[in-house]
Amino acid sequence: xxxxxxxxxxxxxxxxxxxxxxxxxxxxxxxxxxxxxxxxxxxxxxxxxxxxxxxxxxxxxxxxxxxxxxxxxxxxxxxxxxxxxxxxxxxxxxxxxxxxxxxxxxxxxxxxxxxxxxxxxxxxxxxxxxxxxxxxxxxxxxxxxxxxxxxxxxxxxxxxxxxxxxxxxxxxxxxxxxxxxxxxxxxxxxxxxxxxxxxxxxxxxxxxxxxxxxxxxxxxxxxxxxxxxxxxxxxxxxxxxxxxxxxxxxxxxxxxxxxxxxxxxxxxxxxxxxxxxxxxxxxxxxxxxxxxxxxxxxxxxx
Amino acid sequence: xxxxxxxxxxxxxxxxxxxxxxxxxxxxxxxxxxxxxxxxxxxxxxxxxxxxxxxxxxxxxxxxxxxxxxxxxxxxxxxxxxxxxxxxxxxxxxxxxxxxxxxxxxxxxxxxxxxxxxxxxxxxxxxxxxxxxxxxxxxxxxxxxxxxxxxxxxxxxxxxxxxxxxxxxxxxxxxxxxxxxxxxxxxxxxxxxxxxxxxxxxxxxxxxxxxxxxxxxxxxxxxxxxxxxxxxxxxxxxxxxxxxxxxxxxxxxxxxxxxxxxxxxxxxxxxxxxxxxxxxxxxxxxxxxxxxxxxxx
Numbered sequence: 001x002x003x004x005x006x007x008x009x010x011x012x013x014x015x016x017x018x019x020x021x022x023x024x025x026x027x028x029x030x031x032x033x034x035x036x037x038x039x040x041x042x043x044x045x046x047x048x049x050x051x052x053x054x055x056x057x058x059x060x061x062x063x064x065x066x067x068x069x070x071x072x073x074x075x076x077x078x079x080x081x082x083x084x085x086x087x088x089x090x091x092x093x094x095x096x097x098x099x100x101x102x103x104x105x106x107x108x109x110x111x112x113x114x115x116x117x118x119x120x121x122x123x124x125x126x127x128x129x130x131x132x133x134x135x136x137x138x139x140x141x142x143x144x145x146x147x148x149x150x151x152x153x154x155x156x157x158x159x160x161x162x163x164x165x166x167x168x169x170x171x172x173x174x175x176x177x178x179x180x181x182x183x184x185x186x187x188x189x190x191x192x193x194x195x196x197x198x199x200x201x202x203x204x205x206x207x208x209x210x211x212x213x214x215x216x217x218x219x220x221x222x223x224x225x226x227x228x229x230x231x232x233x234x235x236x237x238x239x240x241x242x243x244x245x246x247x248x249x250x251x252x253x254x255x256x257x258x259x260x261x262x263x264x265x266x267x268x269x270x271x272x273x274x275x276x277x278x279x280x281x282x283x284x285x286x287x288x289x290x291x292x293x294x295x296x297x298x299x300x301x302x
Numbered sequence: 303x304x305x306x307x308x309x310x311x312x313x314x315x316x317x318x319x320x321x322x323x324x325x326x327x328x329x330x331x332x333x334x335x336x337x338x339x340x341x342x343x344x345x346x347x348x349x350x351x352x353x354x355x356x357x358x359x360x361x362x363x364x365x366x367x368x369x370x371x372x373x374x375x376x377x378x379x380x381x382x383x384x385x386x387x388x389x390x391x392x393x394x395x396x397x398x399x400x401x402x403x404x405x406x407x408x409x410x411x412x413x414x415x416x417x418x419x420x421x422x423x424x425x426x427x428x429x430x431x432x433x434x435x436x437x438x439x440x441x442x443x444x445x446x447x448x449x450x451x452x453x454x455x456x457x458x459x460x461x462x463x464x465x466x467x468x469x470x471x472x473x474x475x476x477x478x479x480x481x482x483x484x485x486x487x488x489x490x491x492x493x494x495x496x497x498x499x500x501x502x503x504x505x506x507x508x509x510x511x512x513x514x515x516x517x518x519x520x521x522x523x524x525x526x527x528x529x530x531x532x533x534x535x536x537x538x539x540x541x542x543x544x545x546x547x548x549x550x551x552x553x554x555x556x557x558x559x560x561x562x563x564x565x566x567x568x569x570x571x572x573x574x575x576x577x578x579x580x581x582x583x584x585x586x587x588x589x590x591x592x593x594x595x596x597x598x599x
Contacts, residue, residue, distance in 0.1 A: 054423050074426045078323050082424030087417035104330030105425040107322040154317035185314040
């Protein structure tokens with residue numbers, strides 16, 4: 001992974017006085033869309049600030065796109081974009097002027113900056129609003145403008161910090177759709193969020209932090225557990241559970257959901273036979289899909 | 303022409319053109335600072351005060367040259383009652399003080415209050431670059447305020463010279479380094495302190511008030527302490543009259559200390575002490591502003 005990773009950390013740690021925010025974490029993140037998840041205080045913001053070169057780590061090192069995040073932070077910043085969680089928009093200039101300025105700050109010449117600003121505002125659906133002052137924008141429009149400034153200079157990698165914060169359901173859908181499209185533009189994404197569903201929808205890799213430690217770093221596809229079958233039952237499940245237990249399967253019941261695993265054979269076959277034998281009606285049956293929330297709660301010991 | 307239309311999905315176009323990196327980021331920060339100070343690309347109300355002060359700083363120079371022209375035409379033997387280059391600093395000194403009091407908060411405070419600083423922090427820009435570019439914007443404006451009217455006067459008076467334009471230019475060549483030196487002194491006295499005050503508060507009106515207060519109250523306090531006490535060394539209280547230091551050093555530069563009616567002059571302080579006070583405050587202010595921005599960027 002080390003050679004193909006776009007972000008790596010080796011023994012990376014940071015402390016604010018006596019409070020340790022990151023405990024010597026190690027990870028390698030591949031190209032693509034990665035979700036950075038964790039509760040408040042997990043160390044997400046500290047990690048992003050280190051990767052941006054704003055904070056110096058007290059331990060270890062991190063590399064971004066092959067550059068040392070601390071010693072070569074100007075090279076890193078020339079290649080990345082950042083959408084902060086909080087406000088970052090001046091209210092007294094238009095969206096177009098702000099985007100031109102954001103592109104200029106990334107080093108683009110004036111003519112290219114104007115062209116890119118226009119293109120990217122169209123991309124995020126703000127072409128009609130580009131000459132309006134940002135002070136009059138709704139929360140959804142502001143979030144899209146924040147995303148636009150992060151990608152206006154066509155970065156190789158973009159950090160998105162809580163991109164759906166404060167959005168209504170429709171705005172959230174639009175933002176997630178935009179984030180999903182970034183990969184197709186050749187832009188790698190690191191999305192920080194505490195909304196696990198957003199990460200599941202948009203990312204193909206997850207870095208999970210808890211209390212400044214890495215809980216999990218791996219592909220989201222591994223969250224599907226092929227060794228366990230999940231059955232959603234119509235009505236009573238008692239007869240089915242007895243039949244499964246008699247067949248030697250391990251059974252867990254949660255409401256109308258029955259989870260089946262077995263060391264003696266394929267749990268799908270055992271479940272199929274038990275359903276046929278008991279005549280139990282079902283809504284659905286398939287491999288158990290572990291949610292990020294399951295992994296997070298399991299890993300954090302809650 | 304074909305009557306059949308075509309739909310093109312332009313999608314996302316990658317950018318593979320020039321990237322100027324840190325230099326481009328500094329240039330953009332500098333240019334944005336100039337736009338902001340003059341209210342360019344901002345609402346009309348943000349343009350009123352700066353442009354009014356520009357007119358106030360420049361108009362007297364045009365009037366002086368105009369009257370000098372009339373005088374030289376209709377009463378060539380009369381002595382000109384209009385001021386010298388040194389006198390003109392008294393006019394622009396007050397105007398520039400007001401301008402800096404308004405411009406410095408406009409340069410630094412909105413970026414912090416609106417969170418735009420986090421965008422700067424993600425670009426190839428060091429905190430020192432940001433502060434330096436903003437300071438350069440302010441110094442450019444101060445230089446313009448100080449030197450454009452002086453240049454108008456210099457060229458205008460040369461044009462009216464009885465010995466001809468070029469001889470007129472040559473006769474006053476010695477004034478040029480003095481004008482430049484005085485402009486630098488005013489810039490050092492005003493800009494770093496104004497930026498420091500703007501670094502320490504998030505309210506533009508408060509920053510303007512505090513900055514002007516330091517000059518007005520300091521000068522009044524210094525004058526009263528010098529006059530009201532007789533303890534040994536009381537004349538050093540004149541150092542508090544911060545508003546007078548640039549004028550005192552200007553008089554020193556133009557060799558008119560003897561005619562100066564400033565408190566610092568009447569207290570008997572040497573003009574180099576005023577210069578040291580200006581440089582010390584400028585140095586401390588610069589260090590604190592850079593230190594603060596290194597912490598927040």
